[in-house]
Amino acid sequence: MERSVGEERIFSGRILGLERHTVILQDGSLALREVVRHPGAVAIVAFVSEQLLLVRQFRFPVQKYMLEIPAGKLDAGERPEDCARRELLEETGYVPRFLHKLITIETSPGFSDEIIHIYVGEVEKSQEPCPDEGEFVEPVLVDSKEVVKMIIGGQITDSKTVSGILLAFAGRESDKYD
Template sequence: MSFEEKTLKSERIYEGKIVNLRVDTVELPQKKYSKREIIEHAGAVGILAVTKDQKIVLVKQFRKPVEETILEIPAGKLEAKENPADCALRELGEETGYKTSKVKKLLEFYSSPGFTNEVLHIYLAEDLEEGIAHPDEGEFVEPVHIGIEEALEKITKGEIKDAKTIIAILAYKNILNML
């Protein structure tokens, strides 16, 4: 059985700086019809940065959609046709001041494929050199350094709630377990 939905009509509802919203009319496999609200997003990167003393670099940042200050890995939106590894290095420098020439792609995933096409690329950054953070205008972040075990504990206690951060930390822990 094919699960594919054939798009019959697509209507752009909103165009924004970060996301666009469209509504697609689709034909379902059993020849019924439905509407799909889809948020288009250019994609993003997250960087799990590890210092020489094996601390993970997170940033503390207020996130308006959830009305909370949360801990997350440095991250940012891909610019048009930007290479994800270049974006990772740019965001690492902007949000933490750290620089490196050593980044390795860990994985990529869909953030929430039920309503958005956003792909997140997660990188590991090691051999960090300290520098001065230069966040974007209107971006307020504070770097925080924690060990892997403390990070895992914060996930378990619900103190780290950001999905990309949880995924990145668990992927890194898995790598450490394989060594």
């Protein structure tokens, strides 16, 4: 186990913070650790009959458009399920007929404390999408039989999307959500 003996706040932004810690390692030596602090997020594997509802969005850090499951950052004090419902409606215009929590994942524990609560649900169209200002997402329906091929073929590479979809399919195969 490592123990922090010194902390320096490097950056505090709208979405994340960055800290540098001096830690004592198991052998008693000192090392530096940089930690990204994140408030957490949710993501939803949304089924519309035999199709999956994804969003197409440009991701600046990797400089490309990506297909992802709908997702978003938790607001302070917000329950993950409430956030899942809100983000799904904002990004896609769909609402869940039911939601089931699949898993909570730690996205990059080597440098970040971000967790994502992943849900699965059957959804139906309610209204037009109403994304946040400066958020440009396009809802996309994809045949569920094609999604695994898209993952294997490298067309879907986002980690929350890959893990959420594969886990949702495993649950559907075992009739876990019926």
